[in-house]
Amino acid sequence: MTEIIAITMPKWGLTMTEGKVLGWLKHEGAVVAANDELLEIETSKITNIMEAGEAGTVRRIVAPEGATLPIGGLLAVLAPAEIAEADIETFIASFVPPESAEAEADEGDAPALQEITVGDHRLRHLELGNGEGPPVVFIHGFGADLNTWMFNQPALAERHRTFALDLPGHGGSTKTLQDASTRMFTRDLDLFLGALGVNRVHIVGHSMGGAIALALADWQPERVASLTLIASAGLGSEINAVFIGGFVKMERRRDAQQALRLLVHDPDSVSRAMVEDVLRYKRLDGATAALNQIAAEWFPNGRQRESFQLAQMTIPVQIIWGREDQIIPVTHAEALQGRVPVHILDNAGHLPHMERAAEVNRLIAAFVAP
Amino acid sequence: MPQKSIRQALNEALAQEMRRDPTVIVIGEDVAGGAGSEGQRDAYGGVLGVTKGLIGEFGEARVIDTPITESAIMGAAAGAAVTGLRPVAELMFSDFLGVCFDQIFNQAAKFRYMFGGKAKTPLVIRTMIGAGRSAAAQHSQSPYHIFTSVPGLKCVVPSNAYDAKGLLIQAIRDDDPVIFCEHKLMYDLRAEVPDEPYTIPFGEANIVRDGDDVTVVALSRMVHYATTAAGELEKDGIEIDLIDPRTTSPLDEDTILESVERTGRLVIVDEATPRCSIATDVAALVADKAFGALKAPIRRVTAPHTPVPFAPDLEKLYIPSPEKIAAAVREIYGYGK
Numbered sequence: 144m145t146e147i148i149a150i151t152m153p154k155w156g157l158t159m160t161e162g163k164v165l166g167w168l169k170h171e172g173a174v175v176a177a178n179d180e181l182l183e184i185e186t187s188k189i190t191n192i193m194e195a196g197e198a199g200t201v202r203r204i205v206a207p208e209g210a211t212l213p214i215g216g217l218l219a220v221l222a223p224a225e226i227a228e229a230d231i232e233t234f235i236a237s238f239v240p241p242e243s244a245e246a247e248a249d250e251g252d253a254p255a256l257q258e259i260t261v262g263d264h265r266l267r268h269l270e271l272g273n274g275e276g277p278p279v280v281f282i283h284g285f286g287a288d289l290n291t292w293m294f295n296q297p298a299l300a301e302r303h304r305t306f307a308l309d310l311p312g313h314g315g316s317t318k319t320l321q322d323a324s325t326r327m328f329t330r331d332l333d334l335f336l337g338a339l340g341v342n343r344v345h346i347v348g349h350s351m352g353g354a355i356a357l358a359l360a361d362w363q364p365e366r367v368a369s370l371t372l373i374a375s376a377g378l379g380s381e382i383n384a385v386f387i388g389g390f391v392k393m394e395r396r397r398d399a400q401q402a403l404r405l406l407v408h409d410p411d412s413v414s415r416a417m418v419e420d421v422l423r424y425k426r427l428d429g430a431t432a433a434l435n436q437i438a439a440e441w442f443p444n445g446r447q448r449e450s451f452q453l454a455q456m457t458i459p460v461q462i463i464w465g466r467e468d469q470i471i472p473v474t475h476a477e478a479l480q481g482r483v484p485v486h487i488l489d490n491a492g493h494l495p496h497m498e499r500a501a502e503v504n505r506l507i508a509a510f511v512a513p
Numbered sequence: 514m515p516q517k518s519i520r521q522a523l524n525e526a527l528a529q530e531m532r533r534d535p536t537v538i539v540i541g542e543d544v545a546g547g548a549g550s551e552g553q554r555d556a557y558g559g560v561l562g563v564t565k566g567l568i569g570e571f572g573e574a575r576v577i578d579t580p581i582t583e584s585a586i587m588g589a590a591a592g593a594a595v596t597g598l599r600p601v602a603e604l605m606f607s608d609f610l611g612v613c614f615d616q617i618f619n620q621a622a623k624f625r626y627m628f629g630g631k632a633k634t635p636l637v638i639r640t641m642i643g644a645g646r647s648a649a650a651q652h653s654q655s656p657y658h659i660f661t662s663v664p665g666l667k668c669v670v671p672s673n674a675y676d677a678k679g680l681l682i683q684a685i686r687d688d689d690p691v692i693f694c695e696h697k698l699m700y701d702l703r704a705e706v707p708d709e710p711y712t713i714p715f716g717e718a719n720i721v722r723d724g725d726d727v728t729v730v731a732l733s734r735m736v737h738y739a740t741t742a743a744g745e746l747e748k749d750g751i752e753i754d755l756i757d758p759r760t761t762s763p764l765d766e767d768t769i770l771e772s773v774e775r776t777g778r779l780v781i782v783d784e785a786t787p788r789c790s791i792a793t794d795v796a797a798l799v800a801d802k803a804f805g806a807l808k809a810p811i812r813r814v815t816a817p818h819t820p821v822p823f824a825p826d827l828e829k830l831y832i833p834s835p836e837k838i839a840a841a842v843r844e845i846y847g848y849g850k
């Protein structure tokens with residue numbers, strides 16, 4: 144490799160326009176391999192780690208700690224040691240953010256959210272990418288929305304057609320529910336895929352979304368090419384009732400902050416904007432009523448109602464869990480070791496797909512590869 | 514998410530609440546939109562354009578055009594509220610408060626208390642505040658501090674379209690009289706506003722920016738001036754914690770106090786006159802409850818204690834500016850260093 148490589152501010156999620164350098168994990172002069180952790184970037188939602196795409200030597204850190212850069216802005220320069228300092232200087236001086244990065248930062252060109260009506264529910268969803276083989280569908284958990292996949296869906300969309308949806312009662316989807324049963328969610332999911340004209344899909348489900356994926360696989364195994372279950376419900380009865388209760392009740396910033404801090408391994412990674420986003424959802428008419436209804440149906444008396452037996456499934460299943468999960472205990476994953484692939488990630492809580500996004504993306508990509 | 518102006522956000526809040534609850538009515542001068550020269554209705558959507566389309570959808574019984582008599586508007590609205598409707602009354606310019614103060618101050622604000630809790634008064638009074646259009650001394654004031662000082666009234670001072678919609682719906686559903694203060698220079702200001710109805714609880718401030726150096730409390734249009742100042746100050750490495758209380762009654766004391774306990778420095782920006790104002794009220798709060806945390810004197814950036822001048826140059830000097838805010842922040846940031 145004789146090239147100079149620009150490390151630039153990534154775009155994570157639909158709404159990101161800029162990011163802040165929280166800290167460098169590699170210093171100038173460090174030799175890095177592909178997938179080595181380079182730096183921590185704070186977005187408006189949560190802090191995430193950016194990895195090196197290729198190997199090289201960190202020749203220059205352009206954006207110091209604390210700097211805020213637009214998407215595509217130059218963070219650092221990677222190059223082999225034999226390239227002269229003067230060439231590095233010239234490269235930095237003449238660096239122009241690529242057109243596409245600027246256009247992407249511009250809201251007008253962002254991929255648009257869409258809505259589909261199935262039965263009496265309006266479902267908001269986001270489609271990204273193209274590719275051969277079954278599309279990848281992302282299903283979020285209790286109280287979340289499709290933005291939970293901001294670090295994952297764009298990465299998978301590089302090689303696959305992908306969909307993320309807001310479940311009924313959540314995000315931008317219909318809040319008034321006649322019924323909050325598992326059956327309602329799988330029926331809507333089935334109708335949703337039908338409306339998109341999609342037959343078979345890989346499903347990535349988080350928490351309650353994992354249980355919905357399991358229920359769909361149980362009901363219509365021919366629809367499901369594979370299941371990636373992240374900190375999934377439906378694999379045991381324990382669940383953190385304090386979190387569920389607190390999340391349903393919270394109206395104000397302080398309570399929301401407390402509840403959200405339980406979700407992650409590092410409580411300080413929960414930003415004020417992430418709290419504000421959750422509150423903006425909670426303030427919508429019908430949101431709290433829907434969550435109440437779902438919690439009563441799914442988690443009566445602080446236990447999970449549904450439990451699925453993976454042994455009876457013929458569909459490929461992999462399990463991903465954060466070792467520090469405070470919502471659904473990691474023992475649910477440990478119990479499955481040896482029967483299906485189980486990946487327990489250190490330094491992650493209940494949101495490994497956000498906290499250890501790059502690692503989770505690699506696991507999903509490998510599992511859904513044709 | 515769709516971008517909407519404050520005007521659109523308020524209009525949407527009114528229409529959605531009127532659809533949801535048949536007891537919600539609108540009453541005021543020209544709220545039916547005004548007649549055009551051809552005699553057609555709703556030619557202007559009201560003087561502020563906020564009630565556009567309501568007369569067509571909800572009819573004369575629920576969108577009540579009145580003569581120019583604020584005392585009658587407020588009296589009718591207060592009476593309607595105490596007998597079962599949820600009126601949204603428009604007091605076009607808040608300066609006209611003078612002619613209907615008894616209806617607000619002695620009647621609406623006191624019903625619940627005087628009737629031993631057996632009466633409720635779900636009344637909203639929408640009114641326009643603010644200087645900056647050379648509308649002179651009788652059409653440019655910001656008297657939200659007067660409403661705030663009356664027990665029994667709630668007072669809302671939104672600074673953006675997202676807050677405006679959520680706070681207006683909350684105000685309409687609230688069982689007490691709420692004064693809702695709209696800045697006349699901000700109606701076209703846009704932000705992301707959900708199409709669905711939503712509420713923002715009263716008494717919870719919005720933290721506009723995070724910073725550890727100086728706490729800045731600002732209201733209404735001053736939030737935007739403080740944001741401009743923050744951008745300048747950031748270049749010099751000064752990070753302000755910018756708090757928009759959103760409602761002055763109830764006031765989110767905790768958010769202000771927690772911030773000052775962290776920064777030790779406080780600037781309050783208030784477009785109103787300085788005596789007996791929100792600025793003095795917040796200064797007193799912090800002096801009372803966070804004195805030990807203060808590292809510098811509290812600074813208030815306000816209008817002077819004079820009527821609002823008509824002459825544009827003087828009016829510009831009258832209103833707090835981003836420069837004055839930045840100067841106040843710099844002064845107390847450097848205090849004792």
